[in-house]
Amino acid sequence: MGYPRGFGYVLDFSDRTMEEFFEDEFGVEIYDEQNQSLGTSKRNCLTGFLLRADKQTALRVLRALWERREGLIDAAPSSADAREAKSKSGPFQEVIDYLEGDLGSPNTEGVETFERDRTLEELVADIERTLAANKPEVAIDHLHTYCMKKFAHLLKARGINCDKDEPLHSRFGKYRKCLEAEQDLPEFTVRALKSFISLLESFNDLRNNRSLAHDNEILKPAEARFIFSSISAILVMVRALEAARYGD
Structure with missing residues (x-):
């Protein structure tokens, strides 16, 4: 974590850029007094924060720092510092792997049967069975199908039709415009x-x-778990906005 500047530092961050990074990426005040239990340096504040954070948050932060670290190394592959940092990647990756393996099955809170439809009911049941077996990488294809049906349904309720081949992000883009017109968000x-x-x-x-929709090399379980949880969080937020629309 100290690459490339040594003890007390974190990657290439200055005090200001580290503060901005954590605020922009995670909504975290990294220099908050609660994170200074071990000291006030960047390294100590980061360590203090990780000791307090829940596993999911800690994993998000470590992944983001890992990606930034790899970018720094790739930008100067021939430098001695980069070669040394590359040789010390193992322990950092082991921590990430440990946290990913300890998170359990993704939350299915956002996946629900929203209308009477046999295909939808079977789709939801299959997603739940797959996640119960702790195989999120197998559920990715069906989660995408679920989202396609969900946003087509929400648009249809507003008198807006979707073409069968209209991609998911386009459907959601139409839905977003509806929400912004309906509510003071x-x-x-x-x-x-x-x-x-x-x-x-x-x-x-x-x-x-990267899913079983085609003959692909599928995602690693840890990657799929993170993706599933991220998409599920969107669905939970949408459900809350729909409830607000009806004054629930």
Whole structure:
């Protein structure tokens, strides 16, 4: 974690850029007094935060730092610091692997039967069975199908039809515009909804190229677990916004 500047540092962050990174990426005040139990350096504040964080949050932070670290190494592959950092990757990756393996099955809170439809009922039941067997990588294809049906249903309820081949992110884009026209949404919610469009566009690619929808090399279980949880979080938020629409 100290690459490339030594003890007390975190990657290439200055005090300011580390503060901005944690605020922008995670909504965390990394220099908060609660994170200074071990000291006030960047390294100590990060360690203090990770000791307090739940496993899911700690894993998100470590993944983001890992990706930034790999980017720094790839930017200077021939430097001595980069070679040394590459040789010390093992323990960091082992921590990530441990946390990923300890998270259990993804939460299925966002997946529900929203109308009387036999295909939908079988789809939801199959997703639940697959996750109960702790195989999120197998559920990715059906989760995508579920999302396609969900947003087609929400649009149809507003008198808007979808073409059968209309991709998921396009359906969600139409739905987002409906929500913004119907409700006075907080700024954070507006920004979150916009960010979901690109996330769901990436989900299309994963479904086509990294799931059992075709003859693909499927995702690793840890990757699939994170993706499933992320998409489920979108569905939970949508359910809350729909409830607000009807004044529930």
